[in-house]
Amino acid sequence: MSAPRHFDTDLLIQRRLRAARGVPADFLMAPVAEDLADRLALIHRQFKIIVDWASPTDAVRTMLAERGYTGIIGTETAAALAAARQRPVVVAPAEALPFRAGSLDLVVSGLGLHVVDDLPGAFIQIRRALKPDGLFLAAMLGGDTLTELRQSFAEAEAEVEGGLSPRVAPFADVRDVGQLLQRAGFALPVTDTDRLTVRYANVFALMHDLRAMGATNPLVDRRRTPLRRATLIRMAEIYQQRFADPDGRIRATFQIITLSGWSPHESQQKPLKPGSAKARLADALNAIELPAGDKAG
Template identity: 50%
Template sequence: MTVFDRALVRRRRDRAVAEFSDHSFLFDEIAERLADRLEDVIRPFPLALDLGCHDGALARALAAPGGAVGREFGGGWRKGIEHLVACDLSPDFARAAFGNGATVLAADEEFLPFAPGSFDLVVSNLSLHWVNDLPGALVQIRQALKPDGFFCAAMLGGDTLVELRRCLYEAEMEVAGGVSPRVSPFAEIKDAGGLLQRAGFALPVVDSDTLTVTYSDAFALMRELRGMGETNAVLARRKVPATRRLLFEAAQRYAQLYAEPDGRIPVTFQVLYLAGWSPHESQQQPLKPGSGQVPLGDALKGGARH
C-alpha cells in the first residue's frame, strides 16, 4: 500500500535542514531515550546503523563521555560501537549529520543498500512512521543485522497530534462540507508487535511514551511541524494549500476545546518503541506445544493456594 509521497517527504526534510536545530527538541529527547534503553542491553555493538538520522541527534546521544565521537576524532561511542553508519532519505540531512563522526550516506528506508548480515545494531529515531511498506522495511532491517543483532527504534504512534487532527476535521467539515487527510496516519501500538513478528524478529518488545508539549496557539504548532519536516505528505491529501478561513477556524476550535488556563494549547506526541533480535540459536526458545510437565489445572490450583 502506498500512503505517503516519499519524494515530498524528502523535499520537506531537505527544506527543514537549515533551521532544524530550532525545532529538533523531540528528536533530541527521543535520541537520549533510545540511548538510555541501549544501556540496558549487556553487550557491545561494534558496527551500528542509525537509520533515518536527520541531523545526527542519535550519534550525539551515543557519544562517549568527553564529547568526541569516532576513532578518527580521538573519541568513541557508548555500547562498544566502533563504527557508526548514518543514513537519511534526505541528502541534505545526511550531509548535516557528517560532523558527528559517523560514515553518512543518503538512503531510502524502503530500499536499504546494505548486504545481509552487515550490522550488530540498527537504531532508528522518529523516521519509520513515514515508510509506506513498514513490514517490508522491517524485513530488510532484520536481514541487514548479523545473527543475534539488535534492532531498536522509536516512531510516532496513533495518538500523535490527536487534538490537531480533530480540529482540522471539524473545521473542514464546517468550511468545505467535506474532509480530506490533513494529518498523516500513524501506526497503533497494538499492531507494532505483530509487525515485528511478521518480519522475523525474535523476542519482540513494544511499548510507548506520551509526551505533551504546549504552544502559544495552533499556528505556532504548525510552524514547528514545518520546521521539523513533519507536515502532511499523504498522497490522498488535497494538493491546494489550506485556505486562511480553514486554518483560522481550526485554530479557534483548538483554543476553545483544549486551551489551558494560561491560554496555551497542549499537543500530544505518542512515541512507540520497537525492539527485537535477529534470530540466533543461542536465544531463548519457546517450548514445543505439549512438552510441559505440569498440567495447567494443577498449576492454577497451586497458584490459588498461595
C-alpha cells in the same frame, strides 16, 4: 506487487531541506535519542557495526557516540540531505537497506519510521541485514500523535468546506507494530509506548514547530489547493475551545512507540512446548482445579 504510496518522497525531502536552513526543533529527538541510548546501556554486549536507519537528524548518532559507541553508519534518502549529516552516511531510500545480509550488529532508528511507505518490507530487510542475534531498536510516532490537530482540522473542514482532506500523516498502532516485527521474523519482539504532551501559546506556534521539523503534511492524497484562511481560523478556534488548559495554552500529544527485536539465534530463549510444564498452575496459586465444565460452588 509494490506497497501503496502514502507519502510524497520529493516533498518530504524539500520540507526537510527547508527545515535544515532554519532553527531546528529538537524537543522530540533529544529525549528519544537519550532513551534509546539508555536502553542500549542495559544490554551488556558489544555492537561493532551499527546503522542509524531513517533518523531525520544526527541526534541518535551523537548520543550513542557520547556513550562510547563507535562504527556508526548513518543513512539518508537524498544526497542533498546527506551533505549536512555526519560521516559516514549512505544515501538510499528508506525502504531499501543497502547492506549485505548478516552484516550488521545493531540497527537503531529515531522518529523516522512513520514516513516509510513499506514498513513491513523495511522490517524484513533489517532482519536480513542483521547478524544472528543482532538487535533492532527503534522509536517511532504512534497513532495518538497530534490527535488534537487532526480532530480540529476535520471539524473545521467539514464546517467550512463541506468535506475532509488528509492533513496529518497516519500513524501506526502499537499492536500493529508488534505484529509487524513478528511477521518480519524477529525473535523476542517487544513494544511499549509513552506520551509526551507539549503545550503552546496557540496552534500556530505548534505548526511553526512542525515546519521546523520538516513534518508538515507529506501525504500523496493531500488536497493540492491552498488551505483556506477561513478553514485555518476556524481550526484554531476549535483547537482553543476543545484542547486548551485553564491558563489558555493548548496541548499537543506526541505518542512515542519504542520497539525492539532480535535476529533469531539458537542461543535465545524459546517458549516452552504445550504440555511441557513440570508444575501445575493450581498448585502455584494454592487453588482447587475443577474439571472442564464444572462450576465453582
